[in-house]
Amino acid sequence: MLAVCALTATLAACGAPQAETVRAGDITLRNCEVEQRFPAPAQRMFVNDGNMISMALALGAQDRVAAVSSLQRDADTLRRHYGPAVDSLKTVAPQYPSRETVLAQRPDVVVAGWNYGYDEAKNLTPDSLRQDGIAAYVLTESCRQHAGSSARGVVDPWTALRTDLTNLGAISGRTERAVEVTADLDARLAALRAAPQAERRPNIFLFDSASDTLMSSGSFGAPQAILEAAGGRNVLSDVQDTWVRVSWERLAAADPDAIMFVDYPPQSFAEKLALLRAKPGINQLRAVTENRFLDLPYAMWTSGPLNIDAAEQIRKQLELWRLAPPSTIVPRADDVIR
Numbered sequence: 001m002l003a004v005c006a007l008t009a010t011l012a013a014c015g016a017p018q019a020e021t022v023r024a025g026d027i028t029l030r031n032c033e034v035e036q037r038f039p040a041p042a043q044r045m046f047v048n049d050g051n052m053i054s055m056a057l058a059l060g061a062q063d064r065v066a067a068v069s070s071l072q073r074d075a076d077t078l079r080r081h082y083g084p085a086v087d088s089l090k091t092v093a094p095q096y097p098s099r100e101t102v103l104a105q106r107p108d109v110v111v112a113g114w115n116y117g118y119d120e121a122k123n124l125t126p127d128s129l130r131q132d133g134i135a136a137y138v139l140t141e142s143c144r145q146h147a148g149s150s151a152r153g154v155v156d157p158w159t160a161l162r163t164d165l166t167n168l169g170a171i172s173g174r175t176e177r178a179v180e181v182t183a184d185l186d187a188r189l190a191a192l193r194a195a196p197q198a199e200r201r202p203n204i205f206l207f208d209s210a211s212d213t214l215m216s217s218g219s220f221g222a223p224q225a226i227l228e229a230a231g232g233r234n235v236l237s238d239v240q241d242t243w244v245r246v247s248w249e250r251l252a253a254a255d256p257d258a259i260m261f262v263d264y265p266p267q268s269f270a271e272k273l274a275l276l277r278a279k280p281g282i283n284q285l286r287a288v289t290e291n292r293f294l295d296l297p298y299a300m301w302t303s304g305p306l307n308i309d310a311a312e313q314i315r316k317q318l319e320l321w322r323l324a325p326p327s328t329i330v331p332r333a334d335d336v337i338r
Contacts, residue, residue, distance in 0.1 A: 029167045032143035033154060038135045039108050041173030046107035048097060048117035050074025050297075051222075051304030052139060053089070055164060056111070057082040058181050058305040061172035062089060067105040069093035069117070073264050074299040077335060081306060099124040103132065109171060113139030114152060115243065116302075137171065140164050141222060141242055141303035152242040153220020158189065158229075161222070161303055181305060188308045192229045192315060195327035202257035202323040204232040205287070206301070209267045210275050213245040222303040223260075230314035231324040232258070248282060255285050257323055258292040260314065262301045263337045269295045292321055295337040309333050 027040040044066035047053050053068050057078060067090045071078075078086045093101050096117045102110060102124060110129055112118050116139050118125050126136035140160035145151045155163070162182050169178025206223045208215035217223040218239030227234045235254040236246065259276070261269055273293065277283050287293070294317050300310035312331035318324035 027170060029137075029170060031167065032138050032140065036135070036137075038137065038171045040171055042109040042135075042171050044105065044107045044109070045172065046097075046102050046105050046110045048110075048112040049302065050078060050299035051302035051306070052111050052113070052116070052164075054078055054081070054299055054304045054306055055168055056172070057085055059165070059169050059172055059174040059177050061168070061174050061177075064172045065089060066107055067092045069097040069101070070095055074297060077297040077299045077306070080333060080335065081309070097124070098122055099128070102129075103134075107134055109135045109137060111137045111139075111168065113142030114144060116142055118142075137167070139303060141220065145240075151240065153218075153240070155220075157220065157222045157225035157303060157307075158185075160220075161185070161225075161305070161307060164303070165305065185305065185308050188312065189229055192231070192311055192329060195231065195315065195329055196325035197231055198318075198324050201231060201233040202318060202321075203235050203254060205235050205251055205254055205256040205259050206262065207259050207272055207276075208243070208262045208301075210272060213247055214251060215243065215245055217242060217301075218244050222307050223301055226301070226307050226311045226314065227260070229308070229311040231318055232314065248279065252281055252285065256287045258294065258318070258321065259287045261293065261295040261337075262298055263295045264298040269337060290321075292323075296335055297337065300335055306335075309335065 025040055026037050028035050028037050042064050045064050047056050047065055047068045049070045050073060053071055056062060056065050062085045069092055071091050072094050075086060092105060099122050126138055129136040140163045141157060142152050143154045145154060165182050166178050169175045204227050206216045216236055218236045218241040221242040224234045224237060235256055261272060263269055276288050296310055300306045309332060312329055313336060315324060315329050316331055319326055
């Protein structure tokens with residue numbers, strides 16, 4: 001998971017490119033199946049998106065963060081979990097940043113992901129940043145499966161999360177805190193797995209957004225791990241990708257027991273419900289007729305430490321719907337949008 005080696009004369013053994021400048025104290029980590037070098041501890045991290053910002057906050061590494069982007073959507077959720085540390089962060093872009101915005105902050109490390117800020121069209125990529133002497137960390141959930149492929153995901157979602165927490169702990173100088181955070185994650189995950197399970201796991205569809213197609217998530221996305229840990233079954237578990245678009249017919253064929261929603265603009269929860277209830281056939285699905293809907297914030301569904309909170313909250317909702325047996329699971333927080 002974590003491949004760390006001091007950069008000395010044995011640099012070649014660590015697999016790092018020889019052309020790059022070697023700095024005292026650098027470490028090498030395996031990121032997206034490639035050895036990459038990072039300053040440790042980083043002094044000026046640029047972090048994009050609520051889920052990766054939550055990683056930095058969970059690690060207590062906010063003092064290493066020079067600037068963030070795409071925070072506004074998740075600010076209330078992060079304050080609920082991490083308190084006033086959220087408001088100490090410097091926000092420089094309300095959504096995904098431009099290359100110029102990132103460079104203006106003079107970061108030594110950028111933390112983002114494919115479809116989570118990195119974008120060839122903006123020339124904001126790990127390779128382009130490295131050419132400017134900036135280390136680029138890629139969210140493991142977003143790692144591309146093959147060169148030139150848009151399909152993402154190379155390890156199961158819980159492994160992806162543990163990897164990122166461990167690696168970012170090393171980059172930020174918070175290795176001990178990373179051990180604590182991952183241990184807590186594993187203990188809570190073990191409790192969910194030990195809870196009584198339904199004879200037939202309820203089928204759940206994740207509704208991200210909709211138009212002529214639906215945005216949802218397959219087997220490599222964080223929702224797969226969340227729904228499974230909660231005692232449910234992701235109806236797109238056969239799709240070997242992270243966040244994907246599927247047809248309305250795919251939803252109709254699944255006829256899920258419940259529908260979970262990702263809450264973020266520009267499409268509101270009310271608008272999504274209206275689409276479900278207005279579409280012939282879809283409005284007769286069991287989840288729709290039984291009003292089995294649950295809306296959770298974006299930062300809960302995208303790969304990050306709040307995934308375990310989402311799993312706990314979904315588990316209790318499944319119990320309330322009598323789709324899972326009663327258990328002793330007690331969620332630490334309540335993030336459900338009502």
